[in-house]
Amino acid sequence: MDMQIDMAQKAALPSSARPCPRQGCDRCDVRTRAICADLSDDDRIALSRIGRRVTLHAGQTVMWEGDDSTVVANVIEGTLKLATSTGDGREQIVGVVYASDFIGRPFGVRTPHSVTALTDARLCLFPRGAFDGFARDHGALQHRLLQRTLDDLDRTRDWMLLLGRKAAREKVATFLLDMGRRLRPDRDGVIDLPLSRQQIADILGITIETVSRQFSELKRQGVIALVGRRGVRLVDTAMLEDLAEGI
Amino acid sequence: MDMQIDMAQKAALPSSARPCPRQGCDRCDVRTRAICADLSDDDRIALSRIGRRVTLHAGQTVMWEGDDSTVVANVIEGTLKLATSTGDGREQIVGVVYASDFIGRPFGVRTPHSVTALTDARLCLFPRGAFDGFARDHGALQHRLLQRTLDDLDRTRDWMLLLGRKAAREKVATFLLDMGRRLRPDRDGVIDLPLSRQQIADILGITIETVSRQFSELKRQGVIALVGRRGVRLVDTAMLEDLAEGI
DNA sequence: CGCTTGATTGATGCCATTCAACATGGGTGG
DNA sequence: CCACCCATGTTGAATGGCATCAATCAAGCG
Numbered sequence: 001m002d003m004q005i006d007m008a009q010k011a012a013l014p015s016s017a018r019p020c021p022r023q024g025c026d027r028c029d030v031r032t033r034a035i036c037a038d039l040s041d042d043d044r045i046a047l048s049r050i051g052r053r054v055t056l057h058a059g060q061t062v063m064w065e066g067d068d069s070t071v072v073a074n075v076i077e078g079t080l081k082l083a084t085s086t087g088d089g090r091e092q093i094v095g096v097v098y099a100s101d102f103i104g105r106p107f108g109v110r111t112p113h114s115v116t117a118l119t120d121a122r123l124c125l126f127p128r129g130a131f132d133g134f135a136r137d138h139g140a141l142q143h144r145l146l147q148r149t150l151d152d153l154d155r156t157r158d159w160m161l162l163l164g165r166k167a168a169r170e171k172v173a174t175f176l177l178d179m180g181r182r183l184r185p186d187r188d189g190v191i192d193l194p195l196s197r198q199q200i201a202d203i204l205g206i207t208i209e210t211v212s213r214q215f216s217e218l219k220r221q222g223v224i225a226l227v228g229r230r231g232v233r234l235v236d237t238a239m240l241e242d243l244a245e246g247i
Numbered sequence: 248m249d250m251q252i253d254m255a256q257k258a259a260l261p262s263s264a265r266p267c268p269r270q271g272c273d274r275c276d277v278r279t280r281a282i283c284a285d286l287s288d289d290d291r292i293a294l295s296r297i298g299r300r301v302t303l304h305a306g307q308t309v310m311w312e313g314d315d316s317t318v319v320a321n322v323i324e325g326t327l328k329l330a331t332s333t334g335d336g337r338e339q340i341v342g343v344v345y346a347s348d349f350i351g352r353p354f355g356v357r358t359p360h361s362v363t364a365l366t367d368a369r370l371c372l373f374p375r376g377a378f379d380g381f382a383r384d385h386g387a388l389q390h391r392l393l394q395r396t397l398d399d400l401d402r403t404r405d406w407m408l409l410l411g412r413k414a415a416r417e418k419v420a421t422f423l424l425d426m427g428r429r430l431r432p433d434r435d436g437v438i439d440l441p442l443s444r445q446q447i448a449d450i451l452g453i454t455i456e457t458v459s460r461q462f463s464e465l466k467r468q469g470v471i472a473l474v475g476r477r478g479v480r481l482v483d484t485a486m487l488e489d490l491a492e493g494i
Numbered sequence: 495c496g497c498t499t500g501a502t503t504g505a506t507g508c509c510a511t512t513c514a515a516c517a518t519g520g521g522t523g524g
Numbered sequence: 525c526c527a528c529c530c531a532t533g534t535t536g537a538a539t540g541g542c543a544t545c546a547a548t549c550a551a552g553c554g
Contacts, residue, residue, distance in 0.1 A: 084405060087492050090412040094404035105401070107394055112401040139386050146393045147354055153400045154352070154359040156407070157341035158331065163410035164452025165337040168542070197501060205411025207543060212502055229501070229551080245334050415510065444533060457510060459534055476519080476533070495554105502549070510541090517534065524527090 024048060028124070033100035034074045035144040047134055047141075051126040056080075056117040063104060063115040072104030072131050078121025079194045083202065084113045093203040095156065096195075098182070102148055106132055118194050163205045166246070171204040172214040173244035176224065180234050190231045218243075271295060275371075280347035281321045282391040294381055294388070298373040303327075303364040310351060310362040319351030319378050325368025326441045330449065331360045340450040342403065343442075345429070349395055353379055365441050410452045413493070418451040419461040420490035423471065427481050437478045465490075 025031050025044050036044055056062065056078065063071070065084055075097055082095035082103070094113055097103055103115050106128060135142050162174055185191045193200070201208045215232075218224045223240055225233040234240060272278055272291050283291055303309065303325065310318070312331055322344055329342035329350070341360055344350055350362050353375060373381075382389050409418055432438045440447070448455045462479075465471045470487055472480040481487060 082404070084408045086408065086412060090408075090493075092408040092411040094407045105397065107397060108401075113404060136386075136390070139383075139389065142386065142389060142393060143383070146389060146396065149393065149396045149400060150352065150354060153396060153403060154355075156400060156403050157329070157360060160341045160403070160407060160410055160452075161331045161333065161337075161339040163407055164339040165333060205407075208501080209503085209544085210542060213542095216502070246337075454511060455533080456512085456535085460510090463534070498551100498553085500549100500551085502547105504547080505545085507544080508541105509543090510539105512539075513537090515534105515536080518532080520529100520531090522527105522529085524525105 024053070028076065030074065030076055030100035034124075035102050035141060035148060036074070038140040038144055039138065043138060043140075047126075047138075048124075050130045050134060051124045054123045054125045056121040056123065058117055058119050058121075061114055061116040062123070063111045063113075065111060065114045067111045069105040069108050069111045069128050071125055072102065072106050072128050073123040073125040075099055075101045075103060076122040076124055079118045080121055081116050081118055081199065081202075082113045083116065091202050092205060093199065095152070096203070102145065104128065106135060106145065118199065168204075168206050168210050168214055169217075170244055170246050171206060172200075172211060172218070173240050175200065175204055176218075176232065176234060177237065177240055177244055179232075180237070185233070188227075189233045190227050191233070193230045193232060196230075271300070275323065277321065277323055277347035281371075282349050282388060282395060283321070285387040285391055286385065290385060290387075294373075294385075295371075297377045297381060298371045301370045301372045303368040303370065305364055305366050305368075308361055308363040309370070310358045312358060312361045314358045316352040316355050316358045316375050318372055319349070319353050319375050320370040320372040322346055322348045322350060323369040323371055326365045327368055328363050328365055328446065329360045330363065338449050339452060340446065342399070343450070349392065351375065353382060353392065365446065415451075415453050415457050415461055416464075417491055417493050418453060419447075419458065419465070420487050422447065422451055423465075423479065423481060424484065424487055424491055426479075427484065432480070435474075436480045437474050438480070440477045440479060443477075 025036070025048050028034075031037065031044075036047055039047060051073075053076070054062075054073070062073070062080070063069075077099050080097050080103065081093050082097065083091050083093045085091045096118070097115075103123075105111050135145065162171055166174065179191055179193060183191050183194070195203070197208045197211050201211045204211070215224070215226060218240075219226050221239075223234075223236045223243070225235055227233060272283070272295050275281075278284060278291075283294055286294060298320075300323075301320070309320070309327070310316075324346050327344050327350065328340050329344065330338050330340045332338045343365070344362075350370075352358050382392065409421055413421065426438055426440060430438050430441075442450070444455045444458050448458045451458070462471070462473060465487075466473050468486075470481075470483045470490070472482055474480060
């Protein structure tokens with residue numbers, strides 16, 4: 001139930017941090033999808049002056065649940081998890097973010113959940129106060145942020161149905177289909193999961209053993225194939241869809 | 248598992264709908280807390296021209312999951328639930344909204360979840376297209392909406408921890424404390440729950456029988472007292488806090 | 495190689511669900 | 525007003541799914 005807490009280290013504004021170079025945004029991989037997409041060139045340059053690039057290693061935690069909200073960021077590359085925990089160490093992953101997603105809590109004093117890198121990652125990091133001020137003055141940015149937050153809320157509420165009402169088999173099937181949609185398989189049709197069994201368990205609200213058993217059972221039925229520790233091939237997606245709905 | 252579907256009727260833009268009277272906002276109970284709070288008097292009048300008042304009876308459904316998003320609204324009075332369901336009829340309540348809250352999906356084509364009145368309710372209803380247009384032109388409104396959506400997202404994610412990781416006892420204790428904070432007790436300290444056992448079960452992701460058993464057990468321990476069907480008195484909140492954390 | 499970490503598999507027990515019977519109480523009509 | 529009814533809530537007993545505890549297996553690595 002405990003999550004590699006030993007591995008997690010405070011991302012102490014690492015030495016890899018450097019001011020976002022002025023025309024850096026021109027080459028930014030996510031500039032057309034991130035919340036800064038609708039800004040004019042001048043405004044984007046102004047925003048980039050506030051931020052700086054930060055590199056994270058897998059396992060590093062950028063923000064801690066309950067801490068003061070001091071920074072927000074765009075994810076340029078990599079995958080991160082958002083999580084909350086009970087006092088006695090049970091963890092629930094409340095979101096997984098990918099390139100072009102936005103993290104942190106703007107317009108608020110407290111960080112509501114921890115943010116931890118699942119893979120190595122690169123962020124475009126902003127001090128919250130400066131970002132808030134900029135956002136207030138730029139409707140386009142605020143509108144993008146609103147759109148994204150509304151989408152996040154919809155997805156999060158959908159996930160509540162899974163957590164509250166679905167059985168382990170349905171949870172795992174739903175998860176696999178979700179990953180299949182999000183991650184492109186290689187030429188053999190194998191998806192490389194960015195998550196350990198423990199992390200999958202923490203997303204689905206079950207234990208690591210149950211995840212493993214469900215995987216094995218699905219493999220035995222020929223619905224999926226397991227390739228190494230993190231590889232999965234979805235052999236019978238139609239069957240998987242049925243299982244996800246509890247049929 | 249089925250939710251009074253017989254009772255639910257389409258709120259067919261009922262005859263009680265009437266244009267929001269021009270200076271109606273001046274007397275509106277929620278004008279200082281709803282998203283229109285920061286608008287100038289002129290802007291608020293302009294917004295009120297778009298909207299109209301609607302009265303709902305308990306059990307009526309205003310929006311259906313998956314339908315086109317055609318309207319949004321402020322809640323003026325009453326309590327409503329947001330819910331999603333699986334194909335086979337299992338329901339999960341994903342949010343409960345109160346006076347001054349905002350409902351519906353602005354800036355999107357699909358309504359992600361159904362909205363149903365738990366008590367009689369009054370809404371200030373806007374056609375989505377007109378509302379979206381107004382919001383785009385009024386940063387203050389959009390900012391308020393963003394703030395509210397961010398808060399909703401925080402609360403929703405917190406609730407995921409309960410759904411995914413808490414045991415039935417902890418869920419019920421957490422729920423009771425939450426209601427205690429939100430609803431003012433009468434002079435005897437009794438809270439009148441706006442929810443049936445089935446609805447409580449649908450919020451917590453458990454069955455109606457489990458809710459009932461947990462209530463009875465808490466009553467037997469002297470932590471709460473039950474008054475009629477919907478009355479609860481929180482006798483020992485400290486104990487309840489411990490139980491909510493799994494101690 | 496041993497050691498560590500992550501994943502799988504097995505055995506057991508418990509808690510929540512399920513199925514079922516029963517209680518309560520609010521509302522209605524005779 | 526009371527008897528009746530139906531929806532809602534409570535309680536009981538049995539089942540089973542998932543968690544827990546624990547052992548084994550499989551990789552990666554110094």
